[in-house]
Amino acid sequence: MQVQLETLSNLERRMDIALPMADIDAKVTERLKRVARNAKIHGFRPGKAPLKIVEANYGAEVREEVLGEAVQQGFYRAVTEQKLRVAGYPRFEPAAAQANKDNFQFSATFEVYPEVKLGELADKxxxxxxxxxxxSEIEKTIEILRKQRTRFNRVERAAAAGDRVIIDFKGTIDGVAFEGGSSENFPFVLGQGQMLADFETGVTGMKEGETKNVEVNFPADYHGKDVAGKTAVFEITVKNVAEATLPVVDADFAKSLGIAxxxxxxxxxxxxxxxxxxxxxxxxxxxxxxxxxxxxxxxxxxxxxxxxxxxxxxxxxxxxxxxxxxxxxxxxxxxxxxxxxxxxxxxxxxxxxxxxxxxxxxxxxxxxxxxxxxxxxxxxxxxxxxxxxxxxxxxxxxxxxxxxxxxxxxxxxxxxxxxxxxxxxxxxxxxxxxx
Missing domain, CATH: 1.10.3120.10 (Trigger factor, C-terminal domain)
Incomplete structure (x- = not known):
């Protein structure tokens, strides 16, 4: 095997490699013999076809496989001998003109690992x-756990901050409905910023069964470009108002957290x-x-x-x-x-x-x-x-x-x-x- 190494840049290298064609031909013949043992070729019993016939049918495929393996093995043997640390995968290219028929010539272009020089840490x-x-932090955590287990109970009073409401709404701009502007049985909690401020303000104070129109101004930077900067009118019907109830910190609460x-x-x-x-x-x-x-x-x-x-x-x-x-x-x-x-x-x-x-x-x-x-x-x-x-x-x-x-x-x-x-x-x- 002949190897010539060229430095293209700080990290990039090009290696020209020539592999003895005799070795490749020998491996092709050896593999064709193995293929011949089980080859199914029309007119011959399995394993009985002459090697020349097997080569005519499978030779190109076998040679391509052998060449691929030889290139890989030759390359990694070469970089080992040159003590190079290859970064990533090399790019293999056969020589444009195989000048020497006794060798198969190809090139491999690749990068090597850089030298890492650690900086001075003393002044950093x-x-x-x-x-x-x-x-205090434990109490905050317990409060979060309580909120995660919030239950909502129906009430007949007007909706207030912290209540969960279930509503139907239909929105129009200049009297025309728009995409995403309508929904039925839509739940949300007042005061959590899930809806636009004008919308939440309009729902606040409404009772179950009440319907009213609410004017909502979409911000200019609203994510929905079709409605950004526009004013919509929503017909809102409140179907349910429910008050949030947090669990008491007691034995049942402890059990719900895995304390048997x-x-x-x-x-x-x-x-x-x-x-x-x-x-x-x-x-x-x-x-x-x-x-x-x-x-x-x-x-x-x-x-x-x-x-x-x-x-x-x-x-x-x-x-x-x-x-x-x-x-x-x-x-x-x-x-x-x-x-x-x-x-x-x-x-x-x-x-x-x-x-x-x-x-x-x-x-x-x-x-x-x-x-x-x-x-x-x-x-x-x-x-x-x-x-x-x-x-x-x-x-x-x-x-x-x-x-x-x-x-x-x-x-x-x-x-x-x-x-x-x-x-x-x-x-x-x-x-x-x-x-």
């Missing part, structure tokens, strides 16, 4: 958020444990994000285009699957590649940087760390031991926890090298204003 500030879980004996204090302790776990997880995620940004800010790296394109493909496929899970046919929605380019570049860069940090500082995950991570996952389940057994039942299942341990190791390492600035974060803000 990394923000580390902190939040406390007090009795209904002990309210046990319930509060369990809620506190869960909230503390979630707060810890969110604080760690924010700290990790800040650490990753610090690594990106301090490390200069050229990204292989092939890896970025592969990551864009993965992100696009993930987006299609997410849409499919929501019942949306992704084929009907264009997903331009540039929509994912920045995210793909960030993920590729971080992958290369993290690999270098781990290798350079020997931050590999230990078995003890992986086990501790799995046990932490399992702790939130009713049967933790079953979860642990599930992870250890297959080596593939350990990849996720192992990757997370690696990232945690990198976070701890970077925090030990940078200037850490602790910053208090409000509970509501940390939890996404859910409280």
């Amino acid at each position: 500030e990394v923000e580390k958020p902190a939040a406390d879980v007090t009795d 004996d209904g002990d309210v204090e046990k319930m509060r302790a369990e809620i506190k444990k869960n909230v503390e776990r979630e707060v810890k997880r969110r604080l760690a995620a924010r700290t990790k994000e800040n650490v990753m940004q610090a690594l990106l800010d301090t490390t200069s790296i050229e990204l292989p285009k092939a890896l970025v394109q592969l990551e864009i493909g993965r992100l696009m496929e993930q987006a299609r699957q997410d849409l499919a899970q929501r019942g949306i046919n992704a084929k009907d929605m264009p997903l331009p590649a540039d929509l994912f380019e920045k995210q793909a570049e960030r993920r590729v860069a971080l992958g290369l940087i993290l690999a270098e940090v781990v290798e350079a500082n020997k931050l590999e995950a230990t078995q003890e760390q992986v086990k501790a991570m799995i046990e932490e996952f399992a702790d939130s389940y009713e049967q933790p031991e079953d979860v642990v057994q599930w992870y250890y039942a297959s080596p593939d299942r350990l990849e996720g926890p192992t990757s997370m341990v690696l990232e945690d190791n990198v976070v701890e390492f970077v925090l030990s090298k940078t200037k850490v600035v602790e910053k208090a974060v409000a509970f509501d803000e940390l939890m996404g204003n859910q409280a």
